[in-house]
Amino acid sequence: MNDWHSWAAVAVFVGAYALIISEKIHRVAVALGGAGLMLAIGATDDVSAFYSEDTGVDWNVIFLLMGMMVIVGVLKKTGMFEYLAIWAVKRARAQPFRVMAMLVVITAVTSALLDNVTTVLLIAPVTLLVCERLAVPSAPFLIAEVMASNIGGTATLVGDPPNIIIASRAGLTFNDFLVHLAPLVVVLVVVLLGLCRFMFRAVLRFDEDRAAEIMALEEREAIRDPRMLAQGLVVLGLVVTGFVLHPVLHYAPSVVALLGAGLLVAVSAVETGDVLAEVEWPTLAFFGGLFIMIGGLIGTGVVDRISQALAGVIGGNELGGAMTLLGASAVLSGVVDNIPYVATMAPITADLVHHMGGGGDHVLWWALALGADLGGNATAIGASANVVVLGIAERNRQPISFWQFTKYGLVVTAVTVALSLLYVWLRYFVLS
Template sequence: MFWLGTLIFLGTYVVIASEKVHKSAAAMGGAMLMLLFVLPGVNHGNQAADISSGDNLPLETVAENQGTVALHLDSFAQNINFDVIFTLAGMMVLVNVLSETGLFQYVAIKSAKIAKGSPINTLLLLVFATAILSAFLDNVTTILLIAPVTLVVAAELEVPPIPFLLCETMASNIGGSATLIGDPPNLIIGSYAGLSFSAFMVNLSPFILVCLFFYMLALWFYYRKRMVVTIEKRARIMAFNEKEAITDKKKLIKGGSIMLLTLLGFLFHGMLHLEPSVVAMTGATCALISCSDNVDHALEKIEWGTLFFFMGLFILVKGAEEAGLMDELGKLLVYMNDWHPLAIILTIMWVGGLCAAIMNNVSFTAAAVIIIGQFIGTHEFFEVRLHEELLWWALALGVCLGGNGSAVGAAANMCTMGIAEKNGHKISFKDFFIYGIPVTIVTLIGASAYITLRFYQL
C-alpha cells in the first residue's frame, strides 16, 4: 500500500509538471487511482455497513468546534476540503458579476494614471496593493480581485501581462504570510497551536513588510529597463477618462456593497463562527439574485478547471497520508532529537518550504501540524511556550513563502494560471518555476536570518 500510494502521488506530480496532460485532468486521474486502490470507502468491503444506522462505522473526523463526531461520509466528502472549494467558487462568482459593471477597467485606468503611464510604476503599485490586501483577505480572494485589473492594465499599456501576474502572485503569498487570515496555512497553524490574530501580526508582520520592501526593490532594478513604453502610449493612457469605463452604475453600487460586506465577513468570520465558504457563498448568492441578469452566464465564467484541480489535489494528498507517506516523513524528525534547537527550527522551516512547493502548502500544513505537534511534546526545549511559538512562526514562514516555489505550491498560484489561460495567456509550470524559485530561496534566507535573530533574543 505504501509504495503504491507513493507511486501514484509522485507519478501524478510528474505528469502535471510535464504538461503533457492538462493539470486538472492529471490531478483528477491521480485522485481516481487513490480512490480505487488506496483510500478506504463505502465500496471497499470493510466499510459497507449500514450508513443510516451508523453501526460498525469508523469515526472519520472529529468536529472540534462543535464537540461532536461526524460519522462516515462518502468517499469524496471525507477527502476534499470543500470549505476551500466553495470559498473559491463563491469569490469567482462575485468577481464575475462585478466584471460586468466596468469596475476593473476603472481601477486599471486609474492605477495606470496614478503611475503616470509608467509600466514599472504600475507594476510596483499593483504588487504593493496585492501584498497589503492579501494580509487582510486570503490571497486567493486578492488574486481574483487583482488579476482582472492587471489584464486590463497590461492591455492598455500594450505590455505582456504574464510578468505582472507572476509578480503579483508572489506578492500575495508574501503578504499573506503576515496575518492569521492572510494565507490558509496560517489558519491551520493558528488553530492547532492556539495562536491569535494579534500574535501573527506582532511576530510576522514586521519581517514581511521588510521582505516586501526588498522584493519591490528587486523588481524595480530588474524591470525598470525592461518595461518601457513610448511617450505617445503614456500620453494616451493619461488622456483616458476612467469614469467612462463604468457601464452599469446601479449594478456597481449593489455589487460593490455586497463585495464589501463579504470582505468584512472574511475579516470577522471567526467572531461570527462562520466558515469562509459560508461567507463567500452568501455573497455570491446575494450577487446573483440582485445583480445578475443572466445567472447561467455568471456561472459559466467560474474557473472550473482550477476547482477540479484542487479537488484532485486534496484527494492525492489524503491518499499519500493513508498510504503512510506522511508517517514515514514524520519519523525523520526522530533524527533531530540531539540537534541544536535552532538547527531543528530552521530545518523544519526549509523542509516545510520545500514540501509546500511540491505538495501544496494547504495540504502539507494540514498533515505537518500534527507531526510537528507530536515532536514538540517529546523535546524538552519546546516546553517553554516562547520557544514553541518560534517553531510555529518558522513553519508558517516556510510553508507560506515556500508556496512561491512552484505552480502547485499555493492556491493563489493555480488561480492566476487559470485566469491567465482563460484570457489567452498561458503560464507554464516552467515559467512559474523560473520566477518562483529565486523569490522562494531569497525570502527563506531572509526568514532564516529573522528566526535566528529571534532565537537569540529569547
C-alpha cells in the same frame, strides 16, 4: 495501509507531478487521472476522498473559490475593473514598474486582511486590463502579484489557511502574528519589489506614445452599469466584513462567499447563466483532483512518515530544529499543498515544543508558518493562489507555463526563505 499502497501512492503522485511539469498533458486531465488512480489502487476510497476533513477534497476551498468567482463575474460586467485599471495606470504615470510596484503592494496588504486566493481573484482582472492598456505581457505582473499574496498572507492569522491551523494548535492570537511575522513580511515585500525590478526588467519598458493615450482617458467612462456596480460593491463589502469577523460570527469563509454570491445574483439584473460561465470550472476540477491525490499520500501514511523523519532529525536542538523545520517546510510546501502538510506537522511540532521545555517564544511555530507560507511560491502548484492565477491567465488566452512561473518562484523562494532563516536566528537566538 501496507507498504504496497504507500509506494503505489507515491508512484502515482510523482508520475502526475512529472506530467504537470512536462505540460504534455493538460494539468486538469492529469489531476483527475491521478485522483482516479489513487481510488483504483485503494490508496483512498470514496468516503475518504469526498467526506473526510483530513484526507478528502477541501470543499471549503472549492466553494470559497466558486462564490468569489461569481461575485467577480458580476463586477466584471459593470466596468469596475476597467475603471481601476485606467486609474492605476494614470496614477503611476504609465510607468510599467511603478504600476507593478503599486499592484504588488496592494496585493500584499490585501492578502494580510483577506485570504490570498480571494485577493488574487479580485486583483487579476484589473492586472489583465492594465497590461492590455500598457501593451506589455501580463505574465510578469500576475506572477509578481501571486508571490506578493503568499508573502503578504504570512503576516496575519487570517492571511493564509495554514496560519489558522497553527494558531489553533499553538494558542496564538492575531496580535501574535502581527508582532512576530509582520515586521519580516514588510522587509520581504520590499525585497520582492527589488527582485521584480531585476527579473522582469526586459518587459518593463516605458512607451511614451502609449502613456500619452492612457493619460488622456477618462476612467469614469468605463463604468457601464452604475446600479449593478453599487449592488456589487455593497455585497463585496459585506463579504469582506464577514471574512474579517470570522472569529465573532463563526461563519466559514466559504459560507460567507456563497451567501454573498447568492445575494448578488438575486438582487442584480445579471443572467445567472452568464455569471456561471465566468466561473473557472477547470481550476476547481484541478483542485478536486489534487486534493484527492494528496489525500492518498496522507491516507497511506506517506506524509506522516516524512513528518516523523523530520522530527527525528530535529531531535532536542531548538536552533537546529527551527532551521530544519523552516527549510524543510519550504521545500515540501512547494510540492504538497501546505494545508494538509501543516495539519500533519502541527501535532508533531506541538510535541517538539513540549519536549524542548514549552517554547515560550514559539520559535518552532513561526518556523513552520514561514516555511509553509513562503514555500508555496516555489512552484506553479505550490499554493492555491498560484493555481487560481494560472487558470485565470489561461482563460484569458495568456497562459503561464509551469516552468515560466517556477523559474521565478524558485528565485523568490530561495531569497525570502534565506532571509527568514536569518530573521529567526537573529531574533530568537542572538538578540533574545
